[in-house]
Each structure stands twice: as structure tokens, then as C-alpha cells.
Amino acid sequence: MxxxxxxxxxxxxxxxxxxxxxxxxxxxxxxxxxxxxxxxxxxxxxxAILHTGFDAPPGSVELSCMQAGYAEYQAIRESFNLPLLETGAMVVAWSDAEKAALDGIEAQARANGIHDVRRLTASEIRAREPQLSHRALEALLVPGEHVIDPxxxxxxxxxxxxxxxxxxxxxxxxxxxxxxxxxxxxxxxxxxxxxxxxxxxxxxxxxxxxxxxxxxxxxxxRPRKGQFVVFDKAAAALLRTIVLPVPSERTKGVVLTRTAFGNLLVGPTAEEQQDRERATVVDDTLRGLIARAVEMIPALADAGVTAVYAGLRPATxxxxxxxxxxxxxxxxxxxxxxxxxxxxxxxxxxxxxxxxxxMGHRHVPVAAPATPRVPNLAEHEPRDWQSAGYGEIVCHCEMVTLREIEQALSGPLAPGNFGGLRRRTRCGMGRCQGFYCNARLAQLTAGHFASPLAVGDAA
Missing domain, CATH: 3.50.50.60 (FAD/NAD(P)-binding domain)
Incomplete structure (x- = not known):
């Protein structure tokens, strides 16, 4: 061997x-x-938020890795065909105590080398984000925070x-x-x-x-569960800037942001649990997330929900x-x-x-690296269905084509399960959550996965 x-x-x-x-x-x-x-x-x-590191611990390994990672992503993304949704972010103060905390957050950002941050008054917030609740008192604008394909x-x-x-x-x-x-x-x-x-x-x-x-x-x-709510695509028109909370010692808090896929996302929660395998959604918690989103953007009271999900973070x-x-x-x-x-x-x-x-190890770097280009999944960039010869639309909610499915399944790193196919194409991730396309996807993926896709599967 x-x-x-x-x-x-x-x-x-x-x-x-x-x-x-x-x-x-x-x-x-x-x-x-x-x-x-x-x-x-x-x-x-x-x-899927590309962070500047403005609020990372000063002088930390985390800060240096975040800023190096941010810079390298920006340097290589176009060669890989990776998207960047330029949004900027606002740390929004909703109370006098949070407003007072912005001074420290701004000072930390500048200490971390993020010098383009600036304060926004309530009127400036409303001019930038007219749908945001007028309860917003003040904000710190961080122009370099953006959204990418996750x-x-x-x-x-x-x-x-x-x-x-x-x-x-x-x-x-x-x-x-x-x-x-x-x-x-x-x-x-x-x-x-x-x-x-x-x-x-x-x-x-x-x-x-x-x-x-x-x-x-x-x-x-110590697994930390985060639950999320994804609003329908129409809701994305209500916001253009990532809305960040004033963080606590324990968590960065609940974020409201557009996604690269044309939706609006609120989350995550921060709930410690013992189970390292399963992250379940809880109706009461999801209702609380929706209520918090509506507090921030009242027009979301009339918005539909595309999906809910939960994930685990490897906190210690x-x-x-x-x-x-x-x-x-x-x-x-x-x-x-x-x-x-x-x-x-x-x-x-x-x-x-x-x-x-x-530790004493040395190798000879690759002289001329190959740079594979991946299919674009972001809504603000051209999608496959906009080019001729795609065959058919398999998933109408997310406009996923037969060509995209076939290329993913036959590619050099083909998905090992349906979740992998979803992450490569967005199939089954839209408003109907696979209700209309799963039968066709089961046909197309037959023989590809160790656990075959059954009609009705959504994971």
C-alpha cells in the first residue's frame, strides 16, 4: 500500500x-x-456570509485565518467561477444599551484593520433600508461583508x-x-x-x-444547534444589506440576510445539545425566528416560508x-x-x-495549478437554464436543468447521495421542497447512490 x-x-x-x-x-x-x-x-x-473579521478577537489565530481566507477567496473566486453577492452588513442597535455597545464594536473593527466601517444614523439606516423597522436606532456599516454560495x-x-x-x-x-x-x-x-x-x-x-x-x-x-428559516424569493427584495445583531459573549446572534440563491434567511439560534448527529427543527423556535424577522422587517409578516432547517456547529x-x-x-x-x-x-x-x-516537512509546489470551473448556482449571475440546449427543467422552483443534473452525476466528483446532488445543483430546494420533481429525480439518479432516492424524500 x-x-x-x-x-x-x-x-x-x-x-x-x-x-x-x-x-x-x-x-x-x-x-x-x-x-x-x-x-x-x-x-x-x-x-454563507463572507466575514471581514471586524468583530473577531484582536490578535487571534481566528482573525488572521479569517482575513487570509477572505483575501484568498477574493483572489481566486473568478477563476473558479464562484459568485460574490456584494451586500455589505450593518450591525444594528435596537436599544440604548446596544447603541452604547457600538462604540466598542467600531473600535475593535478598526483595531482589526477594518478601517472602512462607519456609523449610520437612524435616518441613514432608513435611506439605505427603507423596509427595516424604524425602531433601529443606529448601526455600524461594514462594507466588506458579503454573501457567497455556501x-x-x-x-x-x-x-x-x-x-x-x-x-x-x-x-x-x-x-x-x-x-x-x-x-x-x-x-x-x-x-x-x-x-x-x-x-x-x-x-x-x-x-x-x-x-x-x-x-x-x-x-x-459541545454541539451547538442553529435553526434557520428561509423566506420565499419575493422577500429578498425587502433587504439589500446583511443585518447583524450586536453580539453577546455566547453567540453572534440572529442574522437577517439575502442568500446567493435569491431568498431571505433568518437565523441561526444557538442551542447547546448532546446529540452530535441530529439537528431537529422545533416549531416554537421557528415561530420565534419568524417573529424576530418580522420585528426587523414588518413586511415579512406577509411573506411565505420556503424552507426551515437546522445545523450543528462544533463549539467547545x-x-x-x-x-x-x-x-x-x-x-x-x-x-x-x-x-x-x-x-x-x-x-x-x-x-x-x-x-x-x-514540523520539518517540505514539498515542491505545483508549478501551474489546474483551476476547475464549477457551475454557477447564484441567482444574480447567469444560470444554466438561460443557455440553449439544457434539455428540460427538472426542478421548476429552482430552475434546475437536466443538463445540470447529468453533469453533476457524471462529473469527476459525483455526489454520493441526494444531499450532495442538492448542494451541486439546488434541485429540490425550492418552494415545493421536491414535491413535484422528486419522481423525476428518482429516475435520473437510479443506480448512482448507495441509498436510492425514494419519491417523497426531501433530505
């Missing part, structure tokens, strides 16, 4: 970015993911990694392993894997992986990232990457590669 330079465990946003970075640096990479597809865990429910970047990163030799093994859980002082031998659900270095990007199970293979874990995952007993290197064991842990992980992912990969080099 060949020996990989690096085995990365977990194909969430961080694992995908990590595989890309190490492959581009010339390392022989294998990526091990227990789910059937990329972003099968916490990462599939990210909020899934396609990470498909692009894996496609690039794969094109430079990375091996990607889905439905592969790391069960045990041993280190002989030079090589790790990992026992997985799909066979043995040998690697010189292991990078733990296992997200919600990162502490357990450390405990299982290192004998101890320096942190404890401490707020900061839990990154640690173990040079004597050829092991690096990347734990506790919470809500900022999507933005920071590329920067985290840069940071980890530097730690890897400090």
Missing part, C-alpha cells in the same frame, strides 16, 4: 480547503470522510485537489490507528490507510478522534479555535472551528501548512 504524505480526516469546509492547500504544495494527500459526500456534517448548514467553493477546492493527485475516500470512518514513530497506520471502515502525518479536521467528532488515536483530547466538543468549552500541533506524533488537530469556519477555511489551511513546515 502506498503511503500518503498527509491524511486529512473530515471533508467539511476546513478539510476541503486543507486538501486543496496541501495538494497545491505538492504533498501526496488522502482525504477521509465518514459521510457519503463532502459537507455531510456541520458544514452543510453554514450561513457549497460550491468547497466542491471547487476538492476538484482542484483531485486534479493534482489527492485521493478522496467517502463513507470512510477512521476507527483506530497507530504511530510507529514515522508512519501512521489508520484502520478505517473501508480498509487500512498509511500516512506520514494526520490532520484532524473531524469537526463535531474532532475531540473523539484525538482521544481515540492520541489517547487524550485537549478540548471537548472555550470560544477560540482549538488548533494544536504534535510534532512528536506527526499530528495536527484543527478543532473548535465554529461559525467563522467558512470564511476562515482557506486561511486555516495556510496556517496549518506553515505548522506542517515547522
Amino acid at each position: 502506498s503511503i500518503a504524505d498527509v491524511a486529512i480526516v473530515g471533508a467539511g469546509v476546513v478539510g476541503c480547503a486543507m486538501a486543496r492547500r496541501f495538494a497545491l504544495e505538492g504533498a501526496k494527500v488522502v482525504l477521509l470522510e465518514r459521510g457519503a459526500d463532502l459537507l455531510s456534517g456541520a458544514s452543510k448548514a453554514n450561513s 457549497w460550491s467553493p468547497f466542491l471547487a477546492y476538492l476538484l482542484q485537489a483531485k486534479s493534482h493527485g489527492a485521493e478522496i475516500r467517502f463513507a470512510t470512518e477512521v476507527i483506530s490507528g497507530g504511530f510507529d514513530g514515522d508512519i501512521w497506520t489508520l484502520q478505517t471502515s473501508t480498509g487500512e490507510q498509511r500516512a506520514r502525518t494526520v490532520i484532524n479536521c473531524a469537526g463535531l467528532f474532532g475531540d473523539r478522534l484525538d482521544a481515540r488515536l492520541l489517547g487524550t483530547a485537549s478540548f471537548q466538543i 468549552e472555550e470560544k477560540h479555535y482549538r488548533i494544536s500541533a504534535h510534532p512528536d506524533r506527526n499530528w495536527i488537530t484543527v478543532g473548535g472551528i465554529r461559525s467563522t469556519g467558512m470564511t476562515a477555511s482557506l486561511g486555516i489551511a495556510q496556517h496549518i501548512y506553515k505548522l506542517y513546515e515547522e
